Amino acid sequence: MIRTTTWLASTLLVMASGYSIADDETYFRGWQYKPEVVQDNVDTFNKVRNANVDYATVTGDYPALMEKSLIAKDKLDILYANPPTAVRFYEAGWLMPVNELDKFEDIKKDIYPNVLDAWTYDGKLLGLSYFLSVRGLVAVNKLKLKELGLDESHYPKNWDEFYDHVLALHNKGVKDVYLPHWFNEFYGISWAFIWEVLNRGEYLIDPKTKKPNLKSSGVAAETLRDWKALWKSGAVPEEVLSYTESGIVDGFASGRYLYSAQAAYNIAYFNNPQFSKMAGNVSFLPYQGQSWGLLDSALYLATNRDRNKKQETQTRDFWSWYGYKNHDDKFFVAQRWMNESMLFSAYKPVMESAETQKAMKGFLASESDYQNLVDLYAQTPNPNGVWKVLWAEEFNSWLRKRLSKFLLDDQPVDETLADMRAQIEKLNKKYGI
Known part of the structure; x- marks a missing residue:
């Protein structure tokens, strides 16, 4: 059964069943993007690590709801965030930076320098890679383009040309x-x-x-x-x-x-x-x-709330396993997002792999679009x-x-x-x- 309950609903379900929330649980709350994939990843971690990570999605204005939960000191260990949200939560004193992980130096080496800069604040790497993408590229319906007697030679080169073209x-x-x-x-x-x-x-x-x-x-x-x-x-x-x-x-x-x-x-x-x-x-x-x-990206953040020793070890382990490498030293989650959803990663070994190149070509309309997307990504601010x-x-x-x-x-x-x-x-x- 795919678990896509909201945080509140999952809490009420636990209370109604008479099951007391375990002291060793790690709480992971995400927004509503392919929760069935996330749940499957979490289930895999729980199985191979004999762990107890509780995942649920949150419905509504995700950043605002997460901020309210952090203010209220709710049980929250791992969450998503875009860079500006991460900065705000760090300034509020709610985050554990990646610098505190044992694998920090390895993680830094694997991240593209421009992304490392984007995600570093006050000398701290705020989170691990969920995804990167170009948000704001202009998608083209080539069927309609052809119907209008147009082709790639008519493509606008900038926003000024684009608006002139659209209005014409x-x-x-x-x-x-x-x-x-x-x-x-x-x-x-x-x-x-x-x-x-x-x-x-x-x-x-x-x-x-x-x-x-x-x-x-x-x-x-x-x-x-x-x-x-x-x-x-x-x-x-x-x-x-x-x-x-x-x-x-x-x-x-x-x-x-x-x-x-x-x-x-x-x-x-x-x-x-x-x-x-x-x-x-x-x-x-x-x-x-x-x-x-622009460079749209999201990170996996870890909170610095008080946890017992078992919770702390499990939370750090899950954060690293999910946001970096799994128990087999593979970029399991990042590569899966790339292969199934074309979500780019901050990690060079993922983006430069033959597996990624093959997956991307399967998502695109033409061979040339692969290099065009790589070039566009490289220029995205x-x-x-x-x-x-x-x-x-x-x-x-x-x-x-x-x-x-x-x-x-x-x-x-x-x-x-x-x-x-x-x-x-x-x-x-x-x-x-």
Whole structure:
């Protein structure tokens, strides 16, 4: 039986059965991505290590719910996090850094340097590798592309060209040209704005001083103007602002749209005939001088809550086994995610293996897409400035609402940028930065 109960439901089940929660349990709580795979991995660990790891998924705003649990000192040992959440939880004093593991030096050597930098804060490696991906690459429905008499020679090279291209097609009467990444989740519309500013060559805030970098003549303003033009043209569905990620994934998988900003791992989904009407015909805009999207990644974090000796040993063992190498010295979990879901890993031995190359080619529409994806990945920026700061999660939550308001209420670009600057300054003052 696949265990996909929420944390609360699993706790109530334990209480109802009369079973008292064991003192030796390690508690692992994840978000809702392929929980059946996670449960199978956990079951394998429990069997081969004679261990007692309790896994359940959490429904809702995952970072906020995890923060509430940590504040309440709930039983929580292993969890997921994106980099800005990891920074916030570290600053709150809730995490055990990877530096405390016996295999720390080996782990460092196996991680790509740019990822090691992205996940290191205050000299501490905050977590182990769950996945990496390019979020914000522009997926292309090649069936619709061909129907329109277009081919790869017509691919836009940057965001400016892309919006001109989309509007030109829309003005010619072409329907459903673009499904943007403007959905209503913490990694939706706000992340789309962050990466477009990065791709165009600037930061929202100065990485060193944390002061806002949002000029009326800068690329942030240019991005907002492009968004407003796209929105007012009617080229995108208004309901996208209320979607979850599954909405834009299923929307594009329907074969209706020509382009859509997506996470790279969804290319595998779109090329799977079980889920997509255009399987084998989904590619993406390659790197042609401008990056597309940002480096989306997640880590396995370990908390530093009080545990007895057995719990502590088991938690460290599971963290290392699940997030690094298993009992056979293999990258078991990371390689499985790569093979089955095209989730990239931070570990060089995983990404550079023949097994990974074979798996990736099976997910892609053409042989050339393999090298194109590798090249795109190599050029994808990490938003260290706006993510390596204590208030990153608070600003992201505010930004998501503010950008939706900007579009829905047709608000001026300058006013929106002024509000962003004021919010950043307010947060810097709040945290003494």
